[in-house]
Amino acid sequence: MAGTGKFIVIEGIDGSGKSTQVDRLYQRLKKENPDVVSTFEPSEGVVGRLIRDMLNGSIAVDQRTLAALFAADRTDHLLAPENGVMAMLDQGRVVLCDRYYFSSYAYHARYMDMDQVIQMNAHNAQILKPDLNIFIDVSPEVCLERISSSRSSFDIYEKIEVLKAVRENYLLAFERLKDNEHIIVINGNDSLDAVERSIYQKVRGLLQG
Ligand code: ADP
Ligand code: TYD
Numbered sequence: 001m002a003g004t005g006k007f008i009v010i011e012g013i014d015g016s017g018k019s020t021q022v023d024r025l026y027q028r029l030k031k032e033n034p035d036v037v038s039t040f041e042p043s044e045g046v047v048g049r050l051i052r053d054m055l056n057g058s059i060a061v062d063q064r065t066l067a068a069l070f071a072a073d074r075t076d077h078l079l080a081p082e083n084g085v086m087a088m089l090d091q092g093r094v095v096l097c098d099r100y101y102f103s104s105y106a107y108h109a110r111y112m113d114m115d116q117v118i119q120m121n122a123h124n125a126q127i128l129k130p131d132l133n134i135f136i137d138v139s140p141e142v143c144l145e146r147i148s149s150s151r152s153s154f155d156i157y158e159k160i161e162v163l164k165a166v167r168e169n170y171l172l173a174f175e176r177l178k179d180n181e182h183i184i185v186i187n188g189n190d191s192l193d194a195v196e197r198s199i200y201q202k203v204r205g206l207l208q209g
Contacts, residue, residue: 015143
């Protein structure tokens with residue numbers, strides 16, 4: 001059981017603006033509530049570091065192993081004794097998290113059955129369900145433009161296909177789990193300020209409610 005805090009997750013495909021919006025939300029909430037903290041997955045823990053080496057190609061890995069490691073990293077992120085998410089919630093903090101288990105459902109269902117990925121994360125869902133999942137929905141074309149403007153070389157066809165598939169999987173996962181989860185979809189194609197306002201409005205509603 002989580003303590004008295006709140007757990008707010010921001011989800012989206014690569015380039016949707018998650019990191020930017022988590023940071024903006026953090027800065028804004030911090031002015032009102034010093035007990036807000038911000039974190040992300042893959043985590044900075046030992047499993048998260050291993051995952052990053054796999055994502056950047058330093059270590060070769062099968063996708064099923066990667067899916068299992070993400071689930072393990074999530075448990076570690078939740079339960080790490082000193083600075084884990086559960087410890088922070090027990091202290092009554094508002095925890096903002098860039099990605100959580102819906103990322104696993106969306107990304108790993110490209111390689112295996114989504115139900116299997118949900119099963120792999122069942123213990124994480126049992127430990128902690130987000131008070132709010134915010135999905136920043138941005139068209140894959142717009143995300144691709146944003147990502148490519150900050151990179152030199154790019155396989156455009158492959159990337160757009162991946163972004164489209166992951167977005168479809170997110171929507172599928174939301175549809176499948178909508179009765180058990182608090183999910184809000186935000187139009188992320190708008191300006192940075194407009195997206196920030198929409199997210200803030202939803203979060204204020206939750207924190208005041
Ligand atoms: P993510 O964490 O989802 O991969 P980022 O927050 O890193 O996305 O954003 C990717 C890039 O797109 C950054 O250069 C960021 O400034 C830009 N960006 C994010 N949101 C918007 C927006 N609403 N309008 C224009 N540019 C944006
Ligand atoms: P992240 O650092 O959030 O990348 P970005 O800022 O580009 O969105 O996440 C790294 C990658 O890890 C990203 O491509 C999504 C992927 N990922 C999974 O495949 N499974 C997961 O469970 C999570 C949390 C992330």
